Structure formats: structure tokens, C-alpha cells
Amino acid sequence: MSNDAEQAADADADAEDASGESLAERVREHDEDLGDEVADLEARVAELEDDLSEAEDEVEDLTERLQAKQADFQNYKQRAKQRQEDIRERATEDLVERLLDVRDNLGRALEEESGDVESLREGVKLTRKEFDRVLDAEGVSEIAPEEGAEVDAQRHEVMMRVDSDQPEGTVADVYRSGYEMGGKVLRPAQVTVSEGTGDE
Incomplete structure (x- = not known):
């Protein structure tokens, strides 16, 4: 490409002339091959700008959806x-209601004269x-090992x-x-452990 063509391309890189020609058209007047390359680049830039705009719109949409x-x-x-x-x-309310019945019965027993x-x-x-x-309805079971049972x-x-x-x-x-509920020990049973009779 001639020096004149390069100078023309640089001078017109950012604006169209009064005739309304594109940069590629103006460059093509000086160098047809270079003008074609510029036209391809302009088309590629326009395509990338469209892709960027679509990507920005998609990012904005995804951001809004993520926030939602x-x-x-x-x-x-x-x-x-x-x-x-x-x-x-x-x-808790249901349990308290049932315990109130127990309390009432204890009160009546104490008032017995x-x-x-x-x-x-x-x-x-x-x-x-x-x-x-009441305890059974809540899934609470007693821990009361029999005599001779293994210590747990x-x-x-x-x-x-x-x-x-x-x-x-x-x-x-x-x-x-002791008592346990749902497999969880609420209170361990307190036990004494045998040392044996001491007889041989």
C-alpha cells in the first residue's frame, strides 16, 4: 500500500466526509484491497458490537433473575x-395442656380430706x-435396666x-x-454396679 493511501486512511479513521461515504469507501478510492479489508473489519466490529449488546442484555437479565x-x-x-x-x-402448647390435666389431678389428690x-x-x-x-405420646421412654444387665x-x-x-x-x-426421646438420652439412669459377692 502507498504512503498516500495510509495517510488517507489515518486522516479519515474517525469520521465520514461530507459526501457521507464510509471509511472503507474512502480508503477504497486510494487502495481497493485495503478498502475491502477495512470494510471487512467494519462489518466484524459491527457484529462484535451486536454480540456485546446481546451479551450485556443477557447478563442484565440473568442478574435480575438471580436477584429475584x-x-x-x-x-x-x-x-x-x-x-x-x-x-x-x-x-409446646399441646404438651402444657396435657400436663395441666396431670397437675389438676395432683391438686385434687392433695385436697382429699x-x-x-x-x-x-x-x-x-x-x-x-x-x-x-403424656410422656409416651411425646416419644419419651424410660431407661430402667434390669438387675444383671450390662452397663451402657x-x-x-x-x-x-x-x-x-x-x-x-x-x-x-x-x-x-433415666429417660430417652427419639434415640437421644434426656437423662441417664443412675445405677449401682456389682462388684460380685467376693466368694471364690
């Missing part, structure tokens, strides 16, 4: 948390059965070792029952 999804997820988390709190509150100890004992037994039904470190708390007819290292007696 994030907002939906936050709302879902809040609703789920609120539902859990509502369920927990209702469960007949002096009939056996009748009082029977009333307390019935109240305890009612309380056990997860469910039993050893209080002391005592002489006993039971095999050495096994449960001799239950000092206080």
Missing part, C-alpha cells in the same frame, strides 16, 4: 423458620399413669460399686430411672 431467586430464597427461609417456630410453639391413705395412693398412681401416657456408658450413670449377687460389672440396682 435470591429474594425468593430468603423469603422461603423466613417462611420455613416461621413454620418451625409455629410448630414448636403448638407442640377423707384420711383414706389407700385412696390417696390410688389417686396418685392413676395420676402417674396419666403422666406416663451412654445410657447409664454409675453411682457406686456394691457387693451383689449379680455378676461383677453388671447392674446391681437402679437408683433413679
